[in-house]
Amino acid sequence: MVKGICGLCGGNCGMEFSVEDNKIIHVKGDKDHPISKGFICPKGRALPEIIHSKNRLSKPMKKDDKGNWEEISYEEAMDIIIQKLTYLKENFGSESLAIHTGEAGVGKQFSAYARRLGQAYGTPNQSSAGCHCHLSKEMANKMTIGVLPSPDYGNSKCIVLWGYNPMNSSPYQMMDINKAINNGAKLIVVDPQETKTAKRADIHLQVRPGTDGALALGLIHVILEEKLYDKDFVEKWTIGFDKLIDLVKDYTPEKVEKVTGVPKENIVEAAGLFANNKPGNISPGIAIELLTNGFQTARAISILQAIMGYVDVVGGAIMGSPAPLSSLELEDVKYNKDPIGISQYPLFCKTYNSAQANIFSDAILEGEPYPLRAMIVIGSNPILTWPNANKLRKALETIDFLVVMDNFMTETAKMADIVIPGTFPIERYEVWQGADSLGDGIVGLAPKIIESEHGISEWKFISDIAKAMGYDEAFPWDREEETMEYRLKGIGKTFKEMMDIDYGYKYRDFEEKKYEKNGFKTPSKKVEIYSETLKK
Known part of the structure; x- marks a missing residue:
């Protein structure tokens, strides 16, 4: 058996390969790999069939x-x-x-x-x-907090999977999600479909396709109205909060229900669940990126996460950097x-x-x-x-x-x-x-x-x-x-x-709240709820 990486997608799952005469005979997940921990998806399991397909091109x-x-x-x-x-x-x-x-x-x-x-x-x-x-999602987060963060599922108290279903697409991530749920974490799923993951959720927000931005603003409305946001973080580390208040004042649960199809009671409950189970994180999937208003929707989701102070903390949204x-x-x-x-x-x-x-x-x-x-x-x-x-x-x-x-x-x-x-x-x-x-x-x-x-x-x-x-x-x-x-x-x-x-x-090495040393990687060094760059 030879250890390596699948590489068919960006998951970087560790694999063990059985090789004979330059042929892949069998693959299995590498349980010692620090990221995938032995999990591989159906595509990974089919790697020998894909690599040695008779339909592969072999000549220019x-x-x-x-x-x-x-x-x-x-x-x-x-x-x-x-x-x-x-x-x-x-x-x-x-x-x-x-x-x-x-x-x-x-x-x-x-x-x-x-x-x-x-x-x-x-x-x-x-x-x-x-x-x-x-890149639209990454750019939206760069404009807001300076970087696209990664969720710390294992230590979270509230996980929001927004147009994202890791049970199918990233099975190894479900191990950390299950760990958190077993430790009492809440799970919110935003998805038009009733997926297996949605059925496990504490709340399933079955949003009308394309209206995710309105739902995000509606959740922010409830959090601001009930004063559930992190006041210290907002005062010290954000700019444009006053404009956010003006923006979301009309996105009442009643209005958002009409736009999104999500019952107003569920919107209020989800906002409370996310705010009162600290720390939390949100994982927007590719479904958000493909919307015509995907950039601004991703911005709204990033702001929702930020005003709770869930940025760069254990169990929240980790602000890492590439090698x-x-x-x-x-x-x-x-x-x-x-x-x-x-x-x-x-x-x-x-x-x-x-x-x-x-x-x-x-x-x-x-x-x-x-x-x-x-x-x-x-x-x-x-x-x-x-x-x-x-x-x-x-x-x-x-x-x-x-x-x-x-x-x-x-x-x-x-x-x-x-x-x-x-x-x-x-x-x-x-x-x-x-x-x-x-x-x-x-x-x-x-x-x-x-x-x-x-x-x-x-x-x-x-x-x-x-x-x-x-x-x-x-x-x-x-x-x-x-x-x-x-x-x-x-x-x-x-x-x-x-x-x-x-x-x-x-x-x-992981370090919490790196922004306290050098600020955020934005022009203002703060979370830019309102962006002068976008205004220009």
Whole structure:
């Protein structure tokens, strides 16, 4: 048995792999892993079937003029890509190319490699899966408390799962939730559906889809009306509380019931339960992020948590920070054009130095704000995951050049000019991060469990493009291990040292109320209930 990390999602669940002749025979959860503690989901259990699927791509593919596919060598595929990228840059400018990494790149190193390639090429149109989810919630919390916090379930007295069902999506988290419930914690579930988790809740707020923001403001209304908030924390550590009072005064339980469909008695009861069982925390799920008003809804939920003083305390919302790995961002990058989306989504584009992929179709079809003529898509299936699929399909049918790197012939890959077979996380080294049950920050280096018999590593693909384009200075490494060695310098560790640590390196000890030393990571150093940044 070989110990490693699943890596199919961002859960970083520890696994034990049974390997014979470079084949995964069997997997099971690693009970000693500090984060997942032996839990794995159905997708993780199916890892051998996924990795060794007969449907996996194994050769680069090129579409001919008649739309038929033919296998080509990796070298030929690279020659075509380099010729196209060189032609594009010389004739239409570097901004005519977009590079997108999808869900498969979330928390994975190749997303940072792809960004570095885009910066070296000179395109501002680098994007990720965060264009569609997660980053709106993260940005909302950054605007409010300076960081997206993590819930300390195990020590909480009231847990709110808001559009989030870890019983299905993150089973290892349920162990800490169950521990808290067994110790007397209350559970509130906000979900239109009566899930198994909702059936276990003390209160299930069965909200009408899309009205979560009104529900959050209604809960705040009750807490302010009954003076259940943390007065000392609010007076010392927030700005804009007076404006909050004015904002929520009309969101009475009666009005909110009409908007959300949640009975007013349940709204009052839930507010009291959350306020009187200290400390508590709220976990907004992806359902919040996908709302048209998702950003402001996430802001309201963050404010609800903050005015109770449940920020950065044991059992509350922990304000952690990622491991300080050496950055792969190039310095002093200058672009000829602003990223696509800067006029419609200025806060997003400036916060993440990113384009907004949701409107790439406009640039392809209508040339707004300027023509987008080529895309490199790595680990993403936009036709199934991006909004307005019909318009996107038309755009990808029209685009001059499309390269897709994936493990399977997805709906998006079928539309490409060139398809490159990729790898799964267990076929390469990967950095993983998380926090243990004590809130201590952990970073680990997941080993390569097997050699890929199908794909080309994402690092090699990206690095080969960079070197062929003459960007050797931006990509001075010959092997991915050297790149990771550079990354790990940020925590004072070498590649070899990290490979010898089974369960990660503790880079941060948990400390309560860090804001008392340096304030919050906001312009005012306080919780910004009212944000001057958003006003601008």
